Amino acid sequence: MKITYRKELEKAARRMILIHRTDTLIKLIIRTVLRCLKVSHAGIFLFDQQKKSYILTISQGKKGTKVPSGLIKISSESPLIKYFLTYHVPGHDNxxxxxxxxxxxxxxxxxLESPEEKKLLEQLHQQLKVYKARIAIPIFFRDEFFGVFVLGEKKDKKSFGTDELTFxxxxxxxxAMAIRNASLFEDLTIQLEKNQNLFVQTISTLAEAIEAKDHYTSGHTKRVVDYSMVIANQLRKMRKIRNWEEFTSHLRIAALLHDIGKIGVPEQILNKQESLNETEWASIKTHPLVGEGILSPIKDLNQVILGVKYHHERYDGEGYPQGLSGKKxxxxxxxxxVADAYDAMTxxxxxxxxxxxxxxxxxxKKNSGVQFHPQVVNAFISAFSR
Amino acid sequence: MKITYRKELEKAARRMILIHRTDTLIKLIIRTVLRCLKVSHAGIFLFDQQKKSYILTISQGKKGTKVPSGLIKISSESPLIKYFLTYHVPGHDNxxxxxxxxxxxxxxxxxLESPEEKKLLEQLHQQLKVYKARIAIPIFFRDEFFGVFVLGEKKDKKSFGTDELTFxxxxxxxxAMAIRNASLFEDLTIQLEKNQNLFVQTISTLAEAIEAKDHYTSGHTKRVVDYSMVIANQLRKMRKIRNWEEFTSHLRIAALLHDIGKIGVPEQILNKQESLNETEWASIKTHPLVGEGILSPIKDLNQVILGVKYHHERYDGEGYPQGLSGKKxxxxxxxxxVADAYDAMTxxxxxxxxxxxxxxxxxxKKNSGVQFHPQVVNAFISAFSR
Structure with missing residues (x-):
């Protein structure tokens, strides 16, 4: 094989391993093919898990030649796919x-001895004509079939040589290896995202179920989460938050769980129609510490717990449970x-x-710097006056 | 470079991309080095995130020669590491x-013009002597420093040639690329595991907090989870469960949440000292359906919901809420x-x-095939009679 091919292959292999997105990977591959072989066009069909079919992910030609884009989705019954699935011998070369x-x-x-193969080859011949393709190369990783390369004819109209075929x-x-690597990454990333969603959803659901005990606050938790997210977004624009992604993910959970400690307050106090007496108020006021107590065994929630424990503190130090003030x-x-207070008021x-x-x-506004942190009030007002 | 080296490199690169565990990867690399170069021994120091130091992950020699294993952990202040960190020029060859x-x-x-370098080189010379090493090669991915290869002398006692150095x-x-790839995988996998733990922990905590409202059942949820896990484990041994991993992970969550619907039952009923009247029983019996209602918006919990909804059905069809029977x-x-009943009885x-x-x-046992599924009873009894 020509040394330039060998070098191109090494370079491509090294670049491919670093790419963990299938789509970026495909672009790199097609560029490599078009750079190394003088062909009219190159396309690649890749299996799509969700759609259960082979999708023409990319098709490029130097002079605008392409596989017609109307033919972008083929099933495993399509001759091109069926042929490789039927006649591929595991362990053998492509x-x-x-x-x-x-x-x-x-x-x-x-x-003539194998009429089925004959029929398939005839259909295949037709299909390749439609794609203006001279050659098709399957993409196998061990016995896993990922898809097919399709290349147009060479610009010098000659046949493909041994060197080119080896390349x-x-x-x-x-x-195949790079695609497998990238799709394992994508799978893990999707799984991670799915788990995070499930986590947030489940906590939301449980928090709402708990909230349902307190008849007067229906929807309160959900609204506090929404307002908190809006404020956080505004604080990011105002560059007041470092590590915003992490902050927001903690904030979301904290907002969901901020009243979790109310589970320790008797129902008859939570649902009382008349105004509360001193003992009853004292019972209500235990909820931030009860919330902290409930969540404290979970190490990874330590930032979240700060939100639960201190959401009734006041900027002037007159809040509870600890009377923290200002930036403490x-x-x-x-x-x-702020989110909680706004929802309670409205x-x-x-x-x-x-x-x-x-x-x-x-x-x-009036309570900025008194009950509330001035930066948060600013963020809240600029977000909500729009 | 010799063609055998080139081929070995290609082969190694292709195998490395498939390995997503750093330790397996290192073994493959050392084997490749020992196979291609006739050296007395080869070792590799790799940076360990947790320990914040460079660990001698593996050291092998054909005749038992090795880097002494007492020297397995070095810090970034160690001459060998410090040298590469100080004198590596980004973008340049290793x-x-x-x-x-x-x-x-x-x-x-x-x-003499650079006394600091002189001192470092002298220390380094000493250090390499201790390792019986003739050559050290840093492992860089772009500017990220992963560690160092250390090789002993060649068996023919000659110097390393250009070909060997290029190799x-x-x-x-x-x-470096393979390690980076593998550690990205490991990071994602660890993150996934961490999230799953956080999910289970948080649900446990919330379920226990909810349970705390029902004064008579302290610790019930946790015990039902434990018994359920024991039964599932036994069912796996008896080969009664397909896709056991998934089943168990759903079962754990379902066991945690099986009484979640009790949040809809008034406290005074849950905590009543005397036996309950018919209306009160009817209220208690709503909890499987209330639980289903609470969780139903969460698509990914559909398997879990089956456990919550039907855990009071009986094998003979006399249970609630739907009177399902047998294998339905x-x-x-x-x-x-079974787990729930055992805990309630004891x-x-x-x-x-x-x-x-x-x-x-x-x-x-008496209720096998009456109240309980016989396979589950069998599993329970064989697990608990041991």
Whole structure:
């Protein structure tokens, strides 16, 4: 094999291993093929797990030649796929399909003994014509079939030589490995995302179920989460948060669980129609510490717990449970505090009417630096006055 | 470079990409080095994130020669590491360390101008002597430093030739890529595991917090989870479960949440000292359907929900909420049913004493095929009679 091919293959293999997105990978491969072989166009069909079919992920030609884009999705019953699935021998080198070979096979006498193969080859010949393809190379990793390369004719109209076929064969097996590697990465990443969603969903559901015990606050948790997210987003724009991604993910969980400690407060107090006496208030006020107690065994929630424990602290130090003041109150709690207060003000309670949006905003503004952290108030107001 | 080296490199690179465990990878690399180069021994120091130091992961020699294993952990202040961290020029080829080179550099006049380098080289020379090493090759991926290869002398006692050095240089850069790839995989896998643990822990915590409202059942949820896991394990041994991993992970969550619907039952009913009247029983019996209702918005929990919804069904069809019978009751629910019943029997309730272990086992046996699924009873009894 030509030394330039060998070098191109080494370079491609080294670049491919670093790419963990299938689509980026495919682009790199097609570019490599078009750079090394002077062909009219090159395309690649890849199996798509979700769609259970082979999709033409990319097709490029130097002079605008392409596999017609109307033919972008084929099933495993399509001749091109069926042929490789049927005639691939595990462990053997990749089986190529070259139009000349197909033609000569079709003309040979032997083919009369296998009418099924004959029929398949005829269909295949037709299919390759439609793609304007001269050669098709399967992409196998061990016995796993990922798809097919399809190449147009060479610009000098000559047949493909041994060197070129070897190049394509090695490239195709490297591509198979790289695709497998990339799809394992993608699978893990998708799984990770799925688990994170399941986690948030399940906690939301349980938090709402717990909240349902407190008849007056229906939907409160969900709204506090929403307002908290809006505030966090604004704080990011104002560049007040380092490591925003992490902060937001903790904040979301903390907002979901901020009232979890109310599970320790008797139902008759939570649902009382009249105003509460001192003992009853004291019971309500235990909820941030009860919440902390419930969650404290979970190490990975230590940042979340700060939000749960301190969301009733006040900037002037007059809050509970610890009377922290100013910047000693963790930001995560300061955000929930404003979101929580706004929602409490704007929903009706048995002992008072709801404030309007404008009245609540005015109230929060008035309490900036008194009850609330001024930065959070600024973020809240700029987000909600839009 | 010799064609055999080139082929070995290609082969190694292709095998390395498939390996996603750093330790397996290292073994493959050392074997490749020992096969291709006739050296007395080869070792590899790799950076360990947790330990914040470079660990001698493997050291092998054909005649039992090795880097002494007492020297297995070195810090970034160790001359061998410090040298590469200080003198590596990004983007340039890997810097080698060969004992001859160090000696001649130490004898040159230029070295007098850089006393710091002189001191470092002297220490380094000592260190390589201790390792019986003639050559050290750093493992860099771009500017990320992963560790160092250390090789003993060649068996023919000659110096390393250009071909051998080129071989080592390419190998080391391929190794760097493979290690990076493998550690990305390991990171993702660890993250996934961590998230799964956090998920289970958080649900456990919330389920226990909810359970705490029902004063008589302290620890019930946790015990039902434990018993369910024991039963599942036994069912696996008896080959009664397909896709056991998945089944168990659903079962664990279902067992944790099986009584979640009790959050809809008023506290005074849950905590009543006297026996319950019909209306109160009816309220208790809503909990499987309430549980289903709570969890139903979460698509990914559909298997889990079966356990929650049907854990009070009976094999004879006399259970609730739907009166399913026999094999129509999902296995996940049949397991929880036995675990739940055993725990209820063996703990004291206000209206009756606890049964002993033997009495409860006898009761469950008696109800095999009546209240309980016979396979689950078998699994339970063989696990618990041991």
């Amino acid at each position: 089986l190529f399909l070259i139009t000349e070979r197909i033609q000569s096979r079709l003309k040979s006498k032997k083919i 394509l064969s090695i490239l195709s097996s490297d591509v 109150i963790p930001m995560i709690a300061a955000v929930i505090s 929903t009706e309670r048995p002992y008072r009417k709801a404030l309007t949006h404008d009245e609540a905003i005015a109230e929060i | 810097l080698f360390l060969i004992t001859e080179r160090i000696q001649s550099r130490l004898k040159s006049k230029k070295i 080592l240089s390419i190998l080391s850069s391929d190794v 009751i999902p296995m996940i629910a049949a397991v929880i049913s 703990t004291e309730r206000p209206y009756r004493k606890a049964l002993t272990h033997d009495e409860a086992i006898a009761e469950i």
